Amino acid sequence: MKTIPENGLDHNDILDEMRGYGKGDVNYRDSKTWSLVYHLNDEHTDFLKQAYGLYFSENGLNPMAFQSLKRFETDIINMTAQMLYGDKKTVGTLTSGGTESCLLPVLTYRDMAKAKRKLPFKPEMIAPESIHVAWSKAAKYFGVKIIYAPLKSDFRVDVEAVRKLINRRTIMLVGSAPSYPHGVIDPIEELSSVALQYDLPLHVDSCLGGFLLPFIEKNGGAVPPFDFRVPGVTSISADVHKYGFAAKGASTVLYRDMKYMKHQFFVHEDWPGGVFASPALLGTRPGGAFAAAWAALHALGESGYRENAKQIMDITRSLQKGIKAIDGLKVLGQPDMSVFAYGSTDEQVNIFAVGDQMESKGWQIDRLQKPEALHVMVVPGHSRIIDDYLTDLAQAVEFVRSKPELASKGNAAMYGMIANLPFRGMIKKEVMKMMEGMYSSRGQMPMSGDDNPLLVKMVSKLMHRFKSKS
Numbered sequence: 001m002k003t004i005p006e007n008g009l010d011h012n013d014i015l016d017e018m019r020g021y022g023k024g025d026v027n028y029r030d031s032k033t034w035s036l037v038y039h040l041n042d043e044h045t046d047f048l049k050q051a052y053g054l055y056f057s058e059n060g061l062n063p064m065a066f067q068s069l070k071r072f073e074t075d076i077i078n079m080t081a082q083m084l085y086g087d088k089k090t091v092g093t094l095t096s097g098g099t100e101s102c103l104l105p106v107l108t109y110r111d112m113a114k115a116k117r118k119l120p121f122k123p124e125m126i127a128p129e130s131i132h133v134a135w136s137k138a139a140k141y142f143g144v145k146i147i148y149a150p151l152k153s154d155f156r157v158d159v160e161a162v163r164k165l166i167n168r169r170t171i172m173l174v175g176s177a178p179s180y181p182h183g184v185i186d187p188i189e190e191l192s193s194v195a196l197q198y199d200l201p202l203h204v205d206s207c208l209g210g211f212l213l214p215f216i217e218k219n220g221g222a223v224p225p226f227d228f229r230v231p232g233v234t235s236i237s238a239d240v241h242k243y244g245f246a247a248k249g250a251s252t253v254l255y256r257d258m259k260y261m262k263h264q265f266f267v268h269e270d271w272p273g274g275v276f277a278s279p280a281l282l283g284t285r286p287g288g289a290f291a292a293a294w295a296a297l298h299a300l301g302e303s304g305y306r307e308n309a310k311q312i313m314d315i316t317r318s319l320q321k322g323i324k325a326i327d328g329l330k331v332l333g334q335p336d337m338s339v340f341a342y343g344s345t346d347e348q349v350n351i352f353a354v355g356d357q358m359e360s361k362g363w364q365i366d367r368l369q370k371p372e373a374l375h376v377m378v379v380p381g382h383s384r385i386i387d388d389y390l391t392d393l394a395q396a397v398e399f400v401r402s403k404p405e406l407a408s409k410g411n412a413a414m415y416g417m418i419a420n421l422p423f424r425g426m427i428k429k430e431v432m433k434m435m436e437g438m439y440s441s442r443g444q445m446p447m448s449g450d451d452n453p454l455l456v457k458m459v460s461k462l463m464h465r466f467k468s469k470s
């Protein structure tokens, strides 16, 4: 087990060692990855580092002490509100990321409901099956039951099903703009009518699309209404650290009016440490992330965001066209922006086996379940690799078609089993065990150790138990 060195080490030696650890990481700079990092270019990253560095030590916990950070926050919220067609009444807070921007509205609307009426029962929120997993986390953290509404065949939520799920326990509705898995925008206008009819708040999770959809629309693209122009929308989350191309640790949660957001605030007047007030989830808030987000918005400007949106959508269209042209593949639904999923139309072509082939060619592939698919999230750097990706993909599909047995081998078999096992609780239990290993003092990574990844063992164990039960 590692201990703190007795004496401090040489800075260069420390940095060298740290660089060494990064060598095995996913290399997003070669544009072979499709998630996790929203990299624009090295020049922009260097600029963000400078902006971050200027406020590296400052703490947004106390806006009186660091008025600079409050200024950044107010400016970022106002710019985002204006981008999403809010008005003078629109308010919001900067948060540490999309998850915090999804957690907070659940707390807010739960407490708002409590302030309005007695809730002798567990409150419920209604969300599409495709809603980001951060909302299940919010439900768990804040004691709210999440009721999933089914999707229609176009992967958008079935609004009539939402309506039928509303009851006296319901405290809020949620929709995505767009959803992470399929990149489609839920019918926000229809959800808005239902929300207004039942006097319920409606949150739009636009963590992914908030800083891209407005510029696609300004470029003349068709974007279904999702922002404050839709009357029943009471709040929106939009991440600056995704398509806003800020440094990590910056998102926004906006409310149509302070009458909603005031339920988000926390004040404790009797703490021996002093009267404490906090607008969001964190205590200490990183000044660097505030500064880099402010800098990103000013460095790119509307024209920069529009240019990026154009490039990103050009790449997306080329990729989708190329994927559709490959015999045996289809794009799922009609994605509204640069995030989408594609799957197989041919029983002989197992899409997870295609994913394995792509990984063997050096691509980092994300997989979806229900239905099984591979996932794409486009950033400008992908312009360099469109042709290579499509060539490799066409070859991968042909290879898998010629060897259908690949579907029951390696990672394809593992992911297929995970996706299709009926006893989901067993998967949860095994994943929990894996987490305990990873966060133990050994920091055991699932893929390390012997040549059989822990996940493979885990799934074979699951299969064994499944078989013995069936």
Ligand SMILES: Cc1ncc(COP(=O)(O)O)c(C=O)c1O
Pocket (backbone or CB within 6 Å): 097, 098, 099, 100, 102, 132, 134, 176, 178, 179, 180, 205, 206, 207, 208, 239
């Ligand atoms: C729609 C949506 N909501 C919320 C989140 C959570 O964001 P974060 O990973 O920044 O916490 C994501 C992340 O991809 C997302 O796509």
